[in-house]
Amino acid sequence: MSLTKIEACVVIPASGSGERYNMHPPKQFECLGQKPIISHTISAFERIDCITHIVVTTPQDDDLQLMMESIVKKFHHIKVHLTKGANSRHRSIFEGLKCLKCILKSENIARDPVVIIHDGVRPFVDKNTIMDVIQNTKIYKAIGIVRPLVSTVISVDKDDFLKESLDRSLYWASEMPQGYMFSLIYEAYLKCSDEELNHGTECLKIASDYSAFKPKILKGGDNLWKITYQRDMAVAREFVSSHHLRVYIDENDKTHCCIQDLVSSENLNVLLFAKEELSASNLKSDNCLLFYSSLSLQSFESNLSFLIKSIENYTEDPNNWSDKYGSSNIVAIFCAQTTEMSSLNEVHTMLHRHSHKLLSHNVHLYCIIATQSTLSEPTLRCLNKILGDHEGTFAGQVFLF
Amino acid sequence: MSLTKIEACVVIPASGSGERYNMHPPKQFECLGQKPIISHTISAFERIDCITHIVVTTPQDDDLQLMMESIVKKFHHIKVHLTKGANSRHRSIFEGLKCLKCILKSENIARDPVVIIHDGVRPFVDKNTIMDVIQNTKIYKAIGIVRPLVSTVISVDKDDFLKESLDRSLYWASEMPQGYMFSLIYEAYLKCSDEELNHGTECLKIASDYSAFKPKILKGGDNLWKITYQRDMAVAREFVSSHHLRVYIDENDKTHCCIQDLVSSENLNVLLFAKEELSASNLKSDNCLLFYSSLSLQSFESNLSFLIKSIENYTEDPNNWSDKYGSSNIVAIFCAQTTEMSSLNEVHTMLHRHSHKLLSHNVHLYCIIATQSTLSEPTLRCLNKILGDHEGTFAGQVFLF
Structure with missing residues (x-):
């Protein structure tokens, strides 16, 4: 498939308040080398020619919105559009998709691009993975990417006694980036319930439940990790410094x-x-x-x-x-x-x-x-x-x- | 409960070949600061008074066994007993338990101590967590410890299409250390199937399936992580250097x-x-x-x-x-x-x-x-x-x- 025919856009939810990380400002604003994590993440997509628009959702806090605006300006992120995020991950992604819909409409072209959904705190995604997701999305309409589980996954009953221990060989950790045809994921978000929008964590589930396509799952490399805890910053710093x-x-x-x-x-x-x-x-x-x-x-x-x-x-x-x-x-x-x-x-x-x-x-x-x-x-x-x-x-x- | 009455032993499977990590010698032998990871892990338990014996299972390779012996000698790990591990994690743990049984027998005391099972590549476990596991094991007989999932967990069908996406709020990542009454876990291992011994990953499941007790699950701190990938060494080095x-x-x-x-x-x-x-x-x-x-x-x-x-x-x-x-x-x-x-x-x-x-x-x-x-x-x-x-x-x- 010729890549010159593919157009892709990106939605990056970066509205987190840094609660789990216990950081203010939240972790997407923390500096790695000369620039904030979110700017590294944006750059990973911005340098790819077939990507035309990158929508980044901002935190709801006014100061953090201004901070995001100044980052986009300072680091010359010319493909970026900012839009205010919401109270949950899914609602923020949905806001990003709505913003993207306006952009596509304003350009007066009836088209259905690939949209990549990524996280603001996954700055180390490589070009090959992104291109792989884009190309497979054209074929399968919805693409997820996974890594092997590091720990066994278990569930507990209401009294915190072991309920179920999953067979580790049958399950995978779902990572980012994911790829969807824009119309598929936009309509899936339109259809899904408030409960799902408020508490769900997985776009693949929404795409699967509210579209005619089952997402295809790719196996990703071990660079597909998310900066979650303070200790992850040590890895991030070493990565930046060695690259x-x-x-x-x-x-x-x-x-x-x-x-x-x-x-x-x-x-x-x-x-x-x-x-x-x-x-x-x-x-x-x-x-x-x-x-x-x-x-x-x-x-x-x-x-x-x-x-x-x-x-x-x-x-x-x-x-x-x-x-x-x-x-x-x-x-x-x-x-x-x-x-x-x-x-x-x-x-x-x-x-x-x-x-x-x-x-x-x-x-x-x-x-x-x-x-x-x-x-x-x-x-x-x-x-x-x-x-x-x-x-x-x-x-x-x-x-x- | 008075801690002076509690006696605890430890089994640390450290027989890994470093395959996932792609390292020779395997990662438990890699140095952090002045000494190998496995020595840090042993020290975390050795400095606790109520812990009397620590059984460490070695890789099957002769050179690596010698390496382990020299580490135990060089770093004066006086509570450590080495025994050869086996081809799977469960079989190595079982070998460790058998070795511990001989030690207990040789001391001619009919007793049923708490046995902690830990991993060789989790050097940063803290004393409070260990004591918490020991004390709760005396009460509940079998103790697991968990952390929230970082990624959503999914399964795929035979063609790699999404099959199931688990509700992240209902599942947990099972970490180490775990605690068991010695007789409970030893007998559970005696009873369990070859299939389980060869391919299982979770001691909690064996304890639950082959004993009269459901393991109680504690929530652990974010220091309960395992050195899995090369990048984890950056975190480990920063941790060692800051402590x-x-x-x-x-x-x-x-x-x-x-x-x-x-x-x-x-x-x-x-x-x-x-x-x-x-x-x-x-x-x-x-x-x-x-x-x-x-x-x-x-x-x-x-x-x-x-x-x-x-x-x-x-x-x-x-x-x-x-x-x-x-x-x-x-x-x-x-x-x-x-x-x-x-x-x-x-x-x-x-x-x-x-x-x-x-x-x-x-x-x-x-x-x-x-x-x-x-x-x-x-x-x-x-x-x-x-x-x-x-x-x-x-x-x-x-x-x-």
Whole structure:
């Protein structure tokens, strides 16, 4: 099936009050890296081309609504529409579907897109899972996704004695995202009872009970988990930190605000840190480290020296470093302000000197020189020559802006 | 009910091959802090007085059995008996119960203790929960413990279409530990079918089906979780690190091996680090930091200076530190080698000088001087005077050994 023919929309209920989590503001607003959980969740869908609209339901509290509005604005979530949620999960989803109906109507096209229903606190859903749900929804009309149960499920009688213990091999934990043809799930919500709207927990049941289709159930990967308890934040933080590039910036640098804006607006998987936060435990991460400077050549050199000093602070014997932490990659970005040949030679000498030292700690320096695109051909050639691989100590490239 | 009258034993199945986790060696052997998960789990029970025997079932693999033996030896688990597990969870538990029966018989006392069944990969069970299970087992004979379901539970038909969606409010996730009167659960295992022994997952069901008692079900706290997936290790590491005291030791210090042995053998909730690993992010933890030295006064002073330098590396303006990281507590332990009055005055002067500096960073120094118990009364009084609160800059105590 050609994906270009598929259009999908998303409804994300994010109206929770954080009661179970015992948090104010509720957990969808808690920060992971540079942005709130809900923004990570939105980004997971926003970056998929065939998804056109994302309806997010907000908490009923006025302050939290404003907070959600400012998040959507700050992180440039251009596909997002906000609508006020309700007192129960099902009612919030229904509000989201109603909002989506208005949007579809306002665009004056009679169509029945796939609608994905997800949770605001499941930020780690991957593109393959989303595409799988969308494609299967076109075929089966209603799609659920499950994981094996971790614990046996039991029920108790009114006096809290064991009533029933379910055979774990026959049951599954129902996860998100789920997919439905819009008309199917919208009409199912129109038909279902108040009791169901107030106390139900499963959209699949509503789709199954109030439509002509039985939902098809897919088996999902183990990234399909929900941030429920405070302890889940530890997993979330580790996930974000292992999937993001660390960039250390010099806060004296005139351009550091631009970098922060860029990272926010482009939803880059980048974590920004102050230069001073560089430590051995950060360097030993598998991630490539970016070290940024757009100051003068002297300041750039002093930043590089700082980096080397940070490494040497943790080891007297250079060989110790790689024994303890393995090899690391460091990307240094230097915005060159000069095109003078003599200065370029200085850059060359300086990089060569420092990269040699870094290499002795098994740290590989890769240097990007960002400079204006108005450079003359000879200068550009010279720059490229400077950044060519010199005796294996460093390599790099020229980036023109 | 008086707890002195209760005797309890524990069976911990730890025979898993790590299949679901996809790990070799399996996850019960993975280290959390200074010791393997299984050792943390054992310690949770071993530190409770009324628990007399802990039977741990080992994997069937010879190497893993040896590994388990060495763990029990290394971490001085004196209440532990090892017995080989079997091919299924139930069969392993049954092997554990058989081993326990032999132990009880060998002690020649006709008695029916409470037996707790737990999992090797649930290291964070707390004393209150264990005591609650033990006491309720004396009353109800069989005790389970549950947590609310995080996801709705569903079943599917043979073609993977939705069959049933359970009402989440009526079902619970069955967790561990569970408690049984020994004779009840032992006889239930004797009676149950091979099918049940090979494929069942729930001891409560066996107790319920093959005894005259319905298990009573308690509601547990959210620490009752199981390390199942690799991502759960992030939570476990954060838990261990937030519940342990961090001790930074000087590896040049002659006594640092003794400290390591002490921490291992006494099952102390202490994480040891090399002095060089001290960083701002460690200092900002809520935990008290211990900084240990038994070198000469000069070396102790240089270690204190190192500590202060580490702090100052992260801030030019002293007030910045507390803005950024709040206040910290540091405990410095100094093993005094001297009882000369003149040297004691040096200690006084040195501590005063440094604690004043630390206080300017909102770091409170608490100093323990460990020294021989053969000190004369005047010297002891002098030491105590030295460590009295001086102008609010530091306080401490003398510890005699």
